[in-house]
Amino acid sequence: MRGRTAVVLGGSVAGLCAAGVLARHFDQVVVLERDRLPEDAEHRRGVPQSKHPHFLLNSGRRAIGEIFPGFEEALIGAGGMHLMPSMDAAYCENDGWAPRKSGSMTMVYSSRVLIERVLREKVRELPTIEIREGVTVTGLRSSGGGTADGRVEGVEFQTEEGVRHLAADLVVDALGRGSSVIDWLAAAGWSAPPEKTLDAKVTYTSRWYDLPEEPPASWWWKHLVVTPTQDTGEHPDEHEFLSNFFPIEGGRAIVCMGSWGIEMPRKPDAFEAAADRVRAATFGAATRACTPTSEVHLTRSTGNKWRRFDLLDAPPVGLVCVGDAICAFNPFYAQGMSSAARSALILGEMLRTRDAFDIAFFRAFLAEQKKSLDVPWMLAMARDQAYDFATGTEVTAPWRRKLAARFSWPIFNAINAASREDAYVEQTFAHVFNLDKSLREMATDPRFWFGIVRYKVRQRLGRTVVPGGFDDQGDPPGTDFTGYTGPARTGTDLVEA
Structure with a gap:
């Protein structure tokens, strides 16, 4: 002692x-x-x-499991769900819905x-x-x-x-x-x-829902994620939201929308209307199909x-x-x-x-x-320093903010796309996301960046294998592309086929 x-x-x-x-x-x-x-x-x-x-990241799950043996099993026994996001989540990135495919990362949702x-x-x-x-x-x-x-x-x-x-x-x-x-x-x-300190003026708003007793047949997914648009033209504020339809225990979900520097809805009617204007149509439709069980909860304490x-x-x-x-x-x-x-x-x-x-x-x-x-x-x-309206000791020079704003989401999209065809890229990014590796380690890893560049070259030559870019105005396709070796086609072609 x-x-x-x-x-x-x-x-x-x-x-x-x-x-x-x-x-x-x-x-x-x-x-x-x-x-x-x-x-x-x-x-x-x-x-x-x-x-x-x-989200309880993998490093956190392991740490808590080391402190309290049997924690994860107890959490799942109490209703938590052990899921694989790449298979159980529909993810809308810049070009549309990403393909569904098995990956190395799992999570316990609750x-x-x-x-x-x-x-x-x-x-x-x-x-x-x-x-x-x-x-x-x-x-x-x-x-x-x-x-x-x-x-x-x-x-x-x-x-x-x-x-x-x-x-x-x-x-x-x-x-x-x-x-x-x-x-x-x-x-x-x-x-x-x-x-x-660095405060990027993030605000997010959430509401709890009961899922339908009989979800629509198109709901192969349990988790919906819609990332902010990268379109620099005119569009509704809601296209700038990072939006989650997040499953929890007891047949429920938390619908959450957040943004950097945008006023978020506080009242139920405004919340429902905002969900309908999120750029992926499925997000609003899914919200409307559920039964709200709470008021709208808004948080600004995010610096x-x-x-x-x-x-x-x-x-x-x-x-x-x-x-x-x-x-x-x-x-x-x-x-x-x-x-x-x-x-x-x-x-x-x-x-x-x-x-x-x-x-x-x-x-x-x-x-x-x-x-x-x-x-x-x-x-x-890496992300919060991209905003001109951010305040605090860690605000960077204007040129660095412009670089971060210009490249952070495109790099993120490139990593996601390359991960579908390169196990090393996928596993490396999963380690960083889960705090098992640092961003610096990933950024200085030649093999990781080789995988990204190789994928982009193949993409330009039309030689990628796993398709992407499924129409975000349609339902996310449930096709499992794990092990897919067919011809490279666009998401639209595959849906029509």
């Missing part, structure tokens, strides 16, 4: 993953949560983002509230962990703030009975974007960590923010930040839960391999966490 007591601030995904790791190294782990936690998969005040779709319910059940199996509900953390207890000997020694919190204190050998901040820990540290004498504790000369000993409390991403990129679980694993490895619980321990943890966070941060920057 590393110490007697560890305290985790916040009982969401980041906090529960941290608690699961700490249970192996401390006599007692106390999770302090402001909300009264529901027994079932229900929304709660402290996790407003639970009303939107959540709601955020179901993920948290299963995690809570796993946590409650561990006798070392105690979750205290209905308490509000109001401060830290510390000594020597800002000096080399500075240490966080516990927390202060408010209950119905009054103010309480809890001494701790380690405090983990998992309070999310709105964490006040920075302010409490400053009041105690620590310097504020430098922050990297990227990274609190760089690793750059402090004297980071606070006894404190670790995880999840959005350390690095919050644009939620479009589905990196938050997986990044939090990866940070928890890093903490566990540090506790397992290092002897002294001193400033060197925390510097080493911050250095390893920084390496892990670099991977999703670079992915988020």
Whole structure:
């Protein structure tokens, strides 16, 4: 055991993953949560983002499975769906519907509230962990703030009975974007960590639906994705949306539309009308075929923010930040839960391999966490830096914004197309998407780019095999092109055939 007591601030995904790791190294782990936690998969005040779709990337699935063995099986047993996106999702890219084909990547689809319910059940199996509900953390207890000997020694919190204190050998901040820990540290004498920020003015809006009892025969798909248009001419704002018809447990779906810098619908009628104007006709038709079960939920708190504790000369000993409390991403990129679980694993490895619980321990943890966070941060920057209206410390020069705006989606489309005929390209991109490889590794991989160039040459010569560009005004074709070796034809030709 590393110490007697560890305290985790916040009982969401980041906090529960941290608690699961700490249970192996401390006599007692106390999770302090402001909300009264529901027994079932229900929304709660402290996790407003639970009303939107959540992807759990492969690296996150593995990390959580390592912390809580049997997690994935329990999630599927509770209603989560293990799907292969390239086979089970209809994907509308720039030229139309992409072909359906098996791939290397799988995902477990479920709601955020179901993920948290299963995690809570796993946590409650561990006798070392105690979750205290209905308490509000109001401060830290510390000594020597800002000096080399500075240490966080516990927390202060408010209950119905009054103010309480809890001494701790380690405090983990998992309070999310709105964490006040920075302010409490400053009041105690620590310097504020430098922050990297970039807000691309992303807004997204979601509504929950029940699927039809008998879906139309054309619904071979379970997930619909419509990417923004690359047409620079006149078109409705909705053609700029990134839109998801996202399946979850219980025969339900979350319909979500999001954009960079465009006002999004707030009311049900406006939401339905906007879905009808998304550039792929199937998206609006599918939404209309379902029964709405919620109001419209809109979120604007989407800026990227990274609190760089690793750059402090004297980071606070006894404190670790995880999840959005350390690095919050644009939620479009589905990196938050997986990044939090990866940070928890890093903490566990540090506790397992290092002897002294001193400033060197925390510097080493911050250095390893920084390496892990670099991977999703670079992915988020690659797209969000393309917008002239973006604000923050990571805004780039105008020429770089123009390059990003001009080439990011075309490169993405080229990767998707080449992936259909080159297993190396497909697997490499899947590794990057799932945070198993960095964008830098992919960008400097000669074999990867050879695959892209070779595909583009074949495309110009009319020698590609798997067709694409199926009409986005029609239903996405369900033909399985896995192993297809027929003549290269256009999507229109194949539909007519």
